[in-house]
Amino acid sequence: MTTLQQAIEQMKVAGNKAFVPYIMAGDGGLETLKPTILKLQQIGVTAIEVGIPFSDPVADGPTIEQAGERALAEGVTLRKVLAALASFKEEIQVPLVVMTYFNPVLAYGLEAFAKACVAGGVKGLIVPDVPLEESAILHDELNPYGIDIVQLVSLTSPPERIARIAAASQGFVYAVTVNGITGARTSFANDLDGHFARLREVSQIPVLAGFGISTPEQVVSMGALSDGVIVGSAIVTALHEGDLEKVEALVSASKGELEKSTL
């Protein structure tokens, strides 16, 4: 079992759900990366998805796109983010999953990128524009260094493809909960229960729900269908506004504290 998978399984043993915040690395300046990661670690998140700013983020809605533009304006690059992570690697216990589009990886060079991930203590990788069929290149370069390649399952994937993605994914399966781009949503399709039940049946590893989850209530309801949640846009906004209470409320909901407090 990988470190990433272990961290998620531990949450399940304790009866909690995994909570994975997404952050845009360098939103607010690269110097904010260390305090942000250490703060989230202290609050008790399961893992952190570290987003790399990119000029053409096709899967992202306005919140993350704008955060990426702010980070790019600060001169933040993939190379600088990985070097920054390496500079405080010893202080990081929570597993880090880097989320980047493929272009910056290609520009970096796959082998140099893999080595920089190791130096930065990165445990997993999400590259949304590299589909399963093309992912051998990532597996070949990153797996020898112990870095997981996390695959995304969409709502529209046919059952046979869902099974193949679940079998190939490492660390966890990223179950996308909406058709479309990242960003807060007020409602979800009402047939998600069946989708998640089928996905969890075929998956040997934890299934995390992500896209559109932005309130403690949504963390509870999506957590009930899955092994945990990934929250991006709502976390990016809260961090941008310096609203740590919002971040803590979202994390608490994954630990069942919201349910208890409203009983």
Ligand SMILES: O=P(O)(O)OC[C@@H](O)[C@@H](O)c1c[nH]c2ccccc12
């Ligand atoms: O922002 P949301 O709707 O909470 O969705 C999570 C998401 O931000 C994060 O996992 C992510 C950001 N950009 C992505 C691109 C593809 C897949 C996933 C992502």
